[in-house]
Amino acid sequence: MIHKPKVVIIGGGFGGLWAAKALGNKPVQVTLIDRKNHHVFQPLLYQVATAVLSPGEIAQPIRRILANAKNVEVILGEAVGFDKEASAVLLGDGARVEYDFLIVAGGARHAYFGHDEWETCAPGLKTLEDAVEIRRRVLLAFELAERDAYLTGRQRDLNFVVVGGGPTGVELAGAIADIARQALAKDFKAIDTRKARVTLYEGSDRVLGTFASDLSESAKRQLESIGVDVVLNSFVKEIAPGRVKVGEDWIDCDVVLWATGVAASPLGKTLGVELDKAGRVLVEPDLSLKDHPNIFVIGDMASLVQANGEPVPGVSPAAMQMGTLTASNILAEIKGKKRANFEYWDKGTMATIGRSKAIAQAAGMKFKGFIAWLMWLFLHVFFLIGFRNRVSVMFSWFWAYLTRERSARLITGDADEMQDAVEFLQAARVEGSKKAKKGSKTAA
Numbered sequence: 001m002i003h004k005p006k007v008v009i010i011g012g013g014f015g016g017l018w019a020a021k022a023l024g025n026k027p028v029q030v031t032l033i034d035r036k037n038h039h040v041f042q043p044l045l046y047q048v049a050t051a052v053l054s055p056g057e058i059a060q061p062i063r064r065i066l067a068n069a070k071n072v073e074v075i076l077g078e079a080v081g082f083d084k085e086a087s088a089v090l091l092g093d094g095a096r097v098e099y100d101f102l103i104v105a106g107g108a109r110h111a112y113f114g115h116d117e118w119e120t121c122a123p124g125l126k127t128l129e130d131a132v133e134i135r136r137r138v139l140l141a142f143e144l145a146e147r148d149a150y151l152t153g154r155q156r157d158l159n160f161v162v163v164g165g166g167p168t169g170v171e172l173a174g175a176i177a178d179i180a181r182q183a184l185a186k187d188f189k190a191i192d193t194r195k196a197r198v199t200l201y202e203g204s205d206r207v208l209g210t211f212a213s214d215l216s217e218s219a220k221r222q223l224e225s226i227g228v229d230v231v232l233n234s235f236v237k238e239i240a241p242g243r244v245k246v247g248e249d250w251i252d253c254d255v256v257l258w259a260t261g262v263a264a265s266p267l268g269k270t271l272g273v274e275l276d277k278a279g280r281v282l283v284e285p286d287l288s289l290k291d292h293p294n295i296f297v298i299g300d301m302a303s304l305v306q307a308n309g310e311p312v313p314g315v316s317p318a319a320m321q322m323g324t325l326t327a328s329n330i331l332a333e334i335k336g337k338k339r340a341n342f343e344y345w346d347k348g349t350m351a352t353i354g355r356s357k358a359i360a361q362a363a364g365m366k367f368k369g370f371i372a373w374l375m376w377l378f379l380h381v382f383f384l385i386g387f388r389n390r391v392s393v394m395f396s397w398f399w400a401y402l403t404r405e406r407s408a409r410l411i412t413g414d415a416d417e418m419q420d421a422v423e424f425l426q427a428a429r430v431e432g433s434k435k436a437k438k439g440s441k442t443a444a
């Protein structure tokens with residue numbers, strides 16, 4: 001039997017999955033390894049976090065997506081390192097998987113700038129588990145405020161803090177303001193959910209800093225029009241249960257969400273090659289490693305500067321394009337042909353802010369408001385994987401648009417877990433207000 005070259009792919013995200021699809025039913029034997037059994041459409045994670053969509057609507061089993069690619073095997077496992085000399089991937093359970101070509105596409109996670117201890121108080125949004133945890137905290141905060149008001153007769157206004165004014169921060173802040181003012185307003189009897197504060201802190205002088213400045217300004221106005229307080233030039237210096245320190249002031253809050261800072265997967269370090277400041281692997285123009293041309297690093301883990309001097313951005317189109325190019329380079333090499341270098345095709349960027357509100361820039365044109373929002377809707381449905389998911393998401397959006405209802409509002413978990421969560425949020429709030437009072441006395 002003729003030996004077919006063996007390609008191992010780490011990660012079934014946008015980069016790894018697109019590489020696997022492009023290698024499907026080609027003269028190679030492919031093994032895709034992921035620590036999860038599903039591919040997540042990350043651009044819609046915030047909609048799970050804010051109860052518009054259910055987790056199953058934005059994720060698909062990787063095995064299902066690649067079912068028709070007869071030469072692709074999908075393995076559940078966590079890569080923890082590499083034996084480059086022996087061309088093998090090392091898995092967490094001690095197993096080794098050998099390769100002729102290796103594609104590493106482990107993605108990125110949020111970074112807390114050296115303060116990993118903040119993560120418990122201020123979760124970030126990267127996985128389905130993160131989204132469900134954020135949804136739980138947001139919904140529980142309303143439930144607790146209602147319970148307090150019912151039991152004590154005292155009303156207090158909720159405060160949601162979002163740290164970071166990039167696309168995820170803007171989307172989360174806009175969606176929480178929407179929920180508070182629309183979806184929940186009728187269902188809560190003892191509190192007025194419309195009085196909930198949503199504050200977005202951004203360290204620079206504008207939100208959505210990668211967009212043209214007039215679009216950033218428009219996004220800020222659109223956020224403010226739905227009740228989000230946008231505070232620019234302000235760094236969150238510390239996070240503790242129930243409060244955040246901005247500048248020199250401690251601010252009480254019920255829920256804090258982290259939407260800034262990205263660090264590449266720690267897998268990059270284990271490759272033993274040069275990394276950039278964000279932990280991304282410096283790759284050659286064809287996305288391979290300098291002394292190991294059979295190893296490729298793609299997607300959010302790769303650091304490459306384009307011909308115009310700008311780095312390739314960490315976005316899904318870049319990861320997909322890298323996956324497709326790497327697959328075609330491997331196939332070319334097998335046929336004895338030359339590899340091509342990676343050139344990022346920027347198709348434009350967009351960010352949504354809330355119901356009927358968004359900004360977009362593409363092909364030198366700029367869009368704001370309803371038109372941009374429609375563009376955002378159609379593009380996201382188009383790229384969502386799976387026909388059933390597309391239909392289901394379109395239906396959920398249509399329903400949410402017509403009724404302003406959020407259909408995925410369940411807080412799940414057994415009684416013990418629920419009690420733990422309630423106690424965590426309550427303790428955080430009590431702790432926060434004690435410290436804030438002490439702080440203001442000291443200041444006085």
Ligand SMILES: Cc1cc2nc3c(=O)[nH]c(=O)nc-3n(C[C@H](O)[C@H](O)[C@H](O)COP(=O)(O)OP(=O)(O)OC[C@H]3O[C@@H](n4cnc5c(N)ncnc54)[C@H](O)[C@@H]3O)c2cc1C
Binds near residue numbers: 012034
């Ligand atoms: C909340 C959010 C919103 C976003 N919105 C947008 C947007 O609107 N538009 C846009 O273009 N981009 C957006 N992005 C960025 C985009 O999702 C990423 O650029 C893209 O997912 C990168 O693809 P990737 O393949 O490098 O990594 P990922 O898609 O993150 O995939 C990495 C995969 O590797 C697996 N993995 C990681 N480590 C291991 C390991 N050790 N062993 C085995 N498997 C492992 C993971 O389980 C995962 O499946 C968003 C990202 C987030 C988090």
